[in-house]
Amino acid sequence: MVCFRLSPVPSSGLILFCLVLGAVQSYALELNLTDSGKATCLYAKWQMNFTIYYATTSNTTESVTISDLGTVTYNGSTCGDDENGPRIAVQFRSGFSWTANFTKAASTYSIDSISFSYNTSDNTTFPDAKDKGVVTFHDRVAVRIPLNEIFRCNSLSTLEDHDVVQNYWNVLVQAFVPNGTVSTKEYLCDKDNTSTTVSPIIHTTVPSPTTIPTPKEKPEIGNYSVSNGNGTCLLATMGLQLNITQDKVSSVININPSTTDFTGSCHSQTALLRLNSSTIKHLDFVFAMKNENRFYLKGVDISMYLANGSVFSIANNNLSYWDAPLGSSYMCNKEQTVSVSGAFQINTFDLRVQPFNVKEGKYSTAEECSADSDLNFLIPVAVGVALGFLIIVVFISYMIGRRKSRTGYQSV
Known part of the structure; x- marks a missing residue:
């Protein structure tokens, strides 16, 4: 844990920020905000990432996933006063800012709204962006929590606008902390509060039960392509099966190519294939070059409606699958699994x-996956073994027949 102790600021006193480095796909933040009397007035710990879609000068749509926030500052965070409620303000990378505002009622407090801003003038993050400037999204949240209780939501929560998907999980927050002591009484979000108990739960090493999905038949193979001004620039042929786990319920979904639309874009160093349907808002496959002489699957981003009406969204831009030399294609006829996260995997066929x-x-000529290569190697080996066995059988039969012939001659 890395802590930053800043000098006193007006109306909020001494501020202590602790930053915890999280997993590759996220950035865990922990904040203990104190007032002028050095008493805690707001405590928060959470993880978040963002996926942003933007138009390019070539009239295509690109996406960028922000999971590593880089260097973080907290200018503008405050305990609040008689006129304004507490506020968490976070600045990161180049031109990104995130703000959460809190309000108070008679017996409750609220996570009132969240604002997120980014600057498409940053060519490193938004290469070839058509529109330059600062873009800001405001979302009303209005989550009400009883006073003197801490809000917890370990489940994934998503705020989605037309161009931005915000993901939050492992959230723990209490505003208006009385007497500087963070409460031990938790108020769970609806997704976490899936069951009620009368007696305390004793945690053991036995895992929580998870609904096991009914095995699905092999999905239909689809043919997808992307074109630019020079013709077809991306080809993909595959059967896709989605494995999703949410709220301890697992589901397996086969993608039907006949009801699935596809678009995408091609650039010198990256390429994007996007699938969408009536239930899939987007399923993005992001490809990139490696060492200027190979390509690979770098990222997957999905947002879709589940059977219960909820939205499932997740992104991972740190993958390394389907590696092959430039100028060739990648092929794997056997079933493969692309593990995007613990809650989302994709099975591919053909x-x-x-x-x-x-x-x-x-x-172009295909670079075969190791599973196919092993199969191609085993076939001639199996044929060779069978032929060898046949030769041995023939030889033994010949020797037995010859011995019988000798025995007959001796008797004469």
Whole structure:
């Protein structure tokens, strides 16, 4: 844990910020905000990431996932006063800012609203952006929590606008802390509060029960492509099966190519294939170059409606699958699993992709996956073993027959 002790600021006193480095896909933040008397007035700990979609000068849509916040500052965070409620303000990377505002009623307090801003003038984060400038989104949250209780929500919560998907999880927050002591009584969000108990729960090493999905048949194989001004620039052929776990319930969903639309974009270093349907808001496959001579699947981003009406969203831009030399395609006929997160995996069947250097709209020579290579190696070995066994049988039969012939001659 890295702590930053800042000098006193007006109306909020001494502020102590503790930053906890989280997993690759997220950035865990912990904040203990104190007033002028050095008493805690607000405590928060949470994880978040963002996926932003923007238009390019070539009239395509690109996406960028912000999971590593980099260097973080907290200018503008305050305990609040008689006129304004507490506020958490976070600044990170180049031109990004995030703010959460709190309000108070007679017996409750609220996470009232969340604001998120970014600057598309940053060419490193938003290459080839068509519109330059600061973009800000305001979302009303209005989560009401009883006073003197701390709010907890370990489940994934998503705020989604047209161009931005905000993901939050492992949230723990209490505003208006009485007497500087953070409460031990928790108020759970609806997703966490899936069951009620009368007696205390004793945690053991036995895992929580999870609904096991009914096995699905093999999905239909779909053919997808992306074109630019020079013709087809990306090809993909694959059967896709989505494995999703949310609120301890697992589901398996086969993608039907006949009811699935596809778009995308191609650039010198990256390529994007986007699938969408009536239930899938977007399923993005992001490809990138490696060492200027290979390509690989770098990221997957999904947002879709589940059967219960909830929205499932997750993104991971730190993958490393489907690696092959530039100028070739990647092929794997056997079933493969792309593990996007603990809650989301994709099974692929009869896969073949080529996101760069497509010529005349056709696949180039394929680089086979290890599973297929092992199969191709085993086939001639098996044939050789069978032939060897046949030769041995023939030889033994010949020797037995010859011995019988000798025995007959001796008797004469």
